[in-house]
Amino acid sequence: MPQTAFSGTMFTTPSGFSPHLACAEPGEEEEAPQEGPEPGACLADGPPITSASLDTLIQNLVPTADYYPEKAYVFTFLLSARLFIPPPELLSRVCELCIKQQQLDQSPLDTAKVRKFGPKILQLLTEWTETFPSDFRDEKMVGHFKDIIHRIAPCDEAYWKTLNQVLQKLSQRLAQLSQGEERIVKVSLNASSISDKLVAFKTKPPPIQKDMLSICNDPYTLAQQLTHVELEHLSHIGPEEFVQAFVQKDPLDGPQPCFSDQKKKTSNLEAYVRWFNRLCYLVATEICMPAKKKQRAQVIEFFIDVARECFNIGNFNSLMAIISGMNMSPVSRLKKTWGKAKTAKFFILEHQMDPTGNFYNYRTALRGAAHRSRTANSNRERIVIPFFSLLIKDIYFLNEGCANRLPNGYVNFEKFVELARQVGEFMTWKKVECPFEQDRAILHYLHTAPIFSEDGLYLASYESESPENQVEKDRWKALRSNVLGKT
Numbered sequence: 001m002p003q004t005a006f007s008g009t010m011f012t013t014p015s016g017f018s019p020h021l022a023c024a025e026p027g028e029e030e031e032a033p034q035e036g037p038e039p040g041a042c043l044a045d046g047p048p049i050t051s052a053s054l055d056t057l058i059q060n061l062v063p064t065a066d067y068y069p070e071k072a073y074v075f076t077f078l079l080s081a082r083l084f085i086p087p088p089e090l091l092s093r094v095c096e097l098c099i100k101q102q103q104l105d106q107s108p109l110d111t112a113k114v115r116k117f118g119p120k121i122l123q124l125l126t127e128w129t130e131t132f133p134s135d136f137r138d139e140k141m142v143g144h145f146k147d148i149i150h151r152i153a154p155c156d157e158a159y160w161k162t163l164n165q166v167l168q169k170l171s172q173r174l175a176q177l178s179q180g181e182e183r184i185v186k187v188s189l190n191a192s193s194i195s196d197k198l199v200a201f202k203t204k205p206p207p208i209q210k211d212m213l214s215i216c217n218d219p220y221t222l223a224q225q226l227t228h229v230e231l232e233h234l235s236h237i238g239p240e241e242f243v244q245a246f247v248q249k250d251p252l253d254g255p256q257p258c259f260s261d262q263k264k265k266t267s268n269l270e271a272y273v274r275w276f277n278r279l280c281y282l283v284a285t286e287i288c289m290p291a292k293k294k295q296r297a298q299v300i301e302f303f304i305d306v307a308r309e310c311f312n313i314g315n316f317n318s319l320m321a322i323i324s325g326m327n328m329s330p331v332s333r334l335k336k337t338w339g340k341a342k343t344a345k346f347f348i349l350e351h352q353m354d355p356t357g358n359f360y361n362y363r364t365a366l367r368g369a370a371h372r373s374r375t376a377n378s379n380r381e382r383i384v385i386p387f388f389s390l391l392i393k394d395i396y397f398l399n400e401g402c403a404n405r406l407p408n409g410y411v412n413f414e415k416f417v418e419l420a421r422q423v424g425e426f427m428t429w430k431k432v433e434c435p436f437e438q439d440r441a442i443l444h445y446l447h448t449a450p451i452f453s454e455d456g457l458y459l460a461s462y463e464s465e466s467p468e469n470q471v472e473k474d475r476w477k478a479l480r481s482n483v484l485g486k487t
Helices: 054-061 071-083 087-102 111-131 133-137 139-155 158-191 196-203 219-235 240-244 267-288 293-313 316-326 335-340 344-352 356-374 388-401 413-430 440-448 454-464 470-484
Strands: none
Touching: 054 071, 054 087, 071 087, 071 111, 071 240, 071 413, 087 111, 087 139, 111 133, 111 139, 111 158, 133 139, 133 158, 139 158, 158 219, 158 267, 219 267, 219 293, 219 316, 219 413, 219 440, 240 267, 240 413, 267 293, 267 316, 267 388, 267 454, 293 316, 293 335, 293 344, 316 344, 316 356, 344 356, 356 413, 388 413, 454 470
16 A cells, blocks of 8 residues: 555554664663674674773774774764764764874874874775765764864875865765755656646547556556656665664754754655555546546556566566555555456466565565565676665664664664664665666656546446445445545
């Protein structure tokens, strides 16, 4: 069914997050950071960290002449730290520790020592700009970056060149993000077109309104174009949005939380949920719109084939949107239409996306697609587009089920290792370039074709197959009056 963005009510089953995570229990206390055998982010020369003070975690992020944190630790901490400290303040703390430990405020500098340290701090800051570029929309971030390089540059002029290269790439990436976000907003505005009065066209012989089959009658081609739309949306979602979607005030925060309403930026996630909803309603509209039962059955069979092609491609989000649209009540009540359609393949697809066992069948298929992606030789085989609302649900329950801090005040780092695992896997999938050629006519239709509201769908459904009981008859009469101005 269509989803509401980031509401606890959209999730109905517990997620399958790791049971060994350090979840908060009443009265539970820890004396010191715990280290255990479970896999997770760790220091270069030590076992996984499960909990530690925020100061300790920041210290572990700071490189030295002889130490650099593991890549998994860098990603996990930069992803989760924003729950406890704003990124500009975190970078400021990192730079202060670097200055103190490397004595960068002294003159003359220890050139040999700085030349060992310089590449490592540049590596850390480069990773930060590449993985979380949106953090650097804040000018303070760029200022801290320039300041630390200014301090080490006297030891090697090449640091200036590297700085300029990193900032140039960052500027290009931020421009791409801004353009993409503006494009998605524009598309979303166009896609909000709801035309319930199109129901009136059902009674007219010539088709006034274009339909999907007149634009594209090949299921594989439509599945390819849906994959284009999905990957376009995914490309703009930053890892930080998953954290900011469910951020809660940290109990050890000062009076100012880490995120104001303006900075809790989840616009790309929200746009993606809107796309899922639009596709659900578009499928339902296309099925309910034709006046003749045979045509409606043909549309049902077409979308079943599209859904199957989406499954084969690895596009599970479009697959679920199509199934959800076909299961909406105005569509499912069309018994005569369904009786005319060949539906064996549909029930197989429904079985794959069955929510039983916390979507066990889907998760098995997703693991298979993920394995194929890891061993693929082409972008075509690398495509994995997860059922996004379930991914969000998993992250929601991970967030709700485990505290950010333990009773002793330590950061529950093991929770964030699991969060980083889920988000990191998604970040790998979203980088795949779509291998299919774009069809602008189909894409335009997907984004702009008018759709019915829920009332419009019910009215179109009743116009197609008459109400079966008094409740439906009363609703039909009310809808005809409200939507079409008829009695």
